[in-house]
Amino acid sequence: MRKYRPVRKAVFPVAGLGTRFLPATKAVPKEMLTIVDRPVIQYVVDEARAAGIEHFVFVTGRNKAVIEDHFDVQVELQNTLAERGRQEALDILARALPAPGQTSFTRQQAPLGLGHAVWCAREIVGNEPFALLLPDMLMQHERGCMSEMVELYGRTGGNIVSTEAVPWTETHKYGVVVKGEAVEGGFRLDGMVEKPAAGTAPSNLMINGRYILQPEIFAILASQQPGAGGEIQLTDAMLALARSQPFYGYTFTGRTFDCGSREGFIKANVAYAMTNPDMAGSLRPELEALLREPRR
Numbered sequence: 001m002r003k004y005r006p007v008r009k010a011v012f013p014v015a016g017l018g019t020r021f022l023p024a025t026k027a028v029p030k031e032m033l034t035i036v037d038r039p040v041i042q043y044v045v046d047e048a049r050a051a052g053i054e055h056f057v058f059v060t061g062r063n064k065a066v067i068e069d070h071f072d073v074q075v076e077l078q079n080t081l082a083e084r085g086r087q088e089a090l091d092i093l094a095r096a097l098p099a100p101g102q103t104s105f106t107r108q109q110a111p112l113g114l115g116h117a118v119w120c121a122r123e124i125v126g127n128e129p130f131a132l133l134l135p136d137m138l139m140q141h142e143r144g145c146m147s148e149m150v151e152l153y154g155r156t157g158g159n160i161v162s163t164e165a166v167p168w169t170e171t172h173k174y175g176v177v178v179k180g181e182a183v184e185g186g187f188r189l190d191g192m193v194e195k196p197a198a199g200t201a202p203s204n205l206m207i208n209g210r211y212i213l214q215p216e217i218f219a220i221l222a223s224q225q226p227g228a229g230g231e232i233q234l235t236d237a238m239l240a241l242a243r244s245q246p247f248y249g250y251t252f253t254g255r256t257f258d259c260g261s262r263e264g265f266i267k268a269n270v271a272y273a274m275t276n277p278d279m280a281g282s283l284r285p286e287l288e289a290l291l292r293e294p295r296r
């Protein structure tokens with residue numbers, strides 16, 4: 001018998017404005033920008049599916065309806081492909097699609113912060129633990145970041161925050177954790193600090209955008225006052241929850257790309273293309289030649 005309530009649902013907050021990617025994100029949500037041959041959000045949903053998640057909750061905003069369309073059947077396209085005998089293309093579409101009834105969409109009516117976006121999912125998640133995946137962050141890893149977190153959760157229960165090591169000189173850019181004693185392949189999380197001033201970080205483990213949270217977080221978010229930037233901050237709510245519930249850290253050892261930034265997005269495109277056998281062979285010499293060219 002399982003010791004802890006299973007993690008069946010995942011929340012994807014996709015209501016941000018994506019200002020770092022304007023003008024590309026004026027009409028197209030940043031989650032729909034393409035990495036090689038699929039939108040960023042598809043990779044993150046696939047990571048959750050691989051971890052055994054059964055229900056996908058998208059917190060969307062204005063201009064994000066295309067995300068809903070992406071995870072729906074496109075009847076005309078399918079009929080045309082079927083008439084033309086394009087089975088391979090039909091298979092690609094089928095693999096990308098969650099089963100009927102596995103998706104829910106709710107709107108964050110104003111971009112009041114990540115904490116507020118998570119709170120908007122409360123009715124759909126209900127009273128059970130849930131995974132939270134920030135769709136900007138692509139995690140390249142053989143087993144999948146969320147799969148490993150769900151496994152750790154099976155041993156620890158409670159709340160889990162994914163972290164990864166960054167150079168000490170960069171800790172001031174991120175939320176970082178206070179690392180406690182080792183537990184069951186993870187560690188006890190003794191605190192979190194948002195963007196610590198240079199030289200004051202308690203560790204070099206940044207919070208990288210994957211969480212498993214207990215539903216009590218919703219009541220805390222409901223009564224929370226706006227924090228930094230006038231937004232409802234998730235970290236503040238997690239710190240409050242940590243007073244009454246255990247929090248653990250998981251250390252991710254794969255590669256993370258922040259696709260909400262232009263550099264991260266380009267790196268992700270190159271890295272994913274290089275793992276694609278159809279592309280890697282021809283791409284490598286071209287990239288090498290490009291890098292040899294004198295700077296313009």
Ligand code: UTP
Pocket residue numbers: 013014015016017018019020021059108110111112113114116117134135136260
């Ligand atoms: P970001 O900090 O990357 O914000 O949000 P952003 O608005 O999307 O992007 P920039 O900084 O303007 O370029 C982190 C995650 O939280 C979601 C975003 O969609 C992203 O997945 N988010 C943020 C919301 O859903 N609602 C919000 O009010 C804020």
